[in-house]
Amino acid sequence: MTRMTSPLVRLNPSTLWDATRNHHSQGTLVEMGRVAVFSGQIAKQKDTEGVPYSLREQTRIVCQNLEYCLDSIGAAPRDIVSLRAYIVDWTPDKAAEVFEPLVAFLGDAMPAMTGIGVSALFSPELRIEIEMTARVPD
Numbered sequence: 001m002t003r004m005t006s007p008l009v010r011l012n013p014s015t016l017w018d019a020t021r022n023h024h025s026q027g028t029l030v031e032m033g034r035v036a037v038f039s040g041q042i043a044k045q046k047d048t049e050g051v052p053y054s055l056r057e058q059t060r061i062v063c064q065n066l067e068y069c070l071d072s073i074g075a076a077p078r079d080i081v082s083l084r085a086y087i088v089d090w091t092p093d094k095a096a097e098v099f100e101p102l103v104a105f106l107g108d109a110m111p112a113m114t115g116i117g118v119s120a121l122f123s124p125e126l127r128i129e130i131e132m133t134a135r136v137p138d
Contacts, residue, residue, distance in 0.1 A: 011036060013072035016065055017046045027069060027132075034136035036073050040086065040129035041065040042121070055087075055127045056097040062130050063105035073136045077109035081133040088127045090117030098128065 011027035012020060019026050019039065027038035042065075043051040043058035052058060066083075070076060087098060098115075121129050 011038070011069070011072055013068050015046060015068040015071070016041075017044045027072075029073070029136065034138075035081065036069075036075070036134050036136055038066070038069045038132040038134070040084075040131045041069065042126050042129050051125050053125070053127075054097070055094060056101060058127050059098050060101040062128055063101050066130060066132055067105065069132060070134060073134065075134050075137055077106050077111075079134045079137060080106070080109055080111040081135055082112040082114075084114045084116065084131040086116050086118045086121060086129045088118055088121060090115065 009029035010025035011029055012018070012025050016026050024039055026041075027036050029036045041062045043061040045061060045065075051061070067077075070079065085098070085102075087094065121127070
């Protein structure tokens with residue numbers, strides 16, 4: 001018996017910067033009860049050069065980009081399955097800079113979340129990157 005596999009749908013919302021230049025998509029839609037997996041979002045904005053230095057401001061932009069990702073699949077923060085945050089040179093005193101904008105974005109949603117301290121990200125000016133998995137509402 002031959003089993004058909006549903007194709008993956010690559011997601012590149014028009015409201016985000018063009019990630020295809022770096023040979024990846026912003027997300028992938030997987031047919032299994034419909035789950036979307038989004039690439040790590042950074043403080044990069046469409047049609048804008050550079051990123052702010054502040055970790056708080058970078059986190060705010062990352063959360064805005066996560067919202068654009070959710071919008072592209074008709075989802076809301078309540079549909080987020082998990083988040084994985086990579087934070088450069090993480091120390092507990094940086095918590096407010098990350099969590100205030102993150103909690104403002106999430107509202108009452110409480111997805112699974114992992115925070116990972118790293119020494120560097122793709123570009124030296126980047127201080128935070130967050131990956132997201134979300135269910136696609138029916």
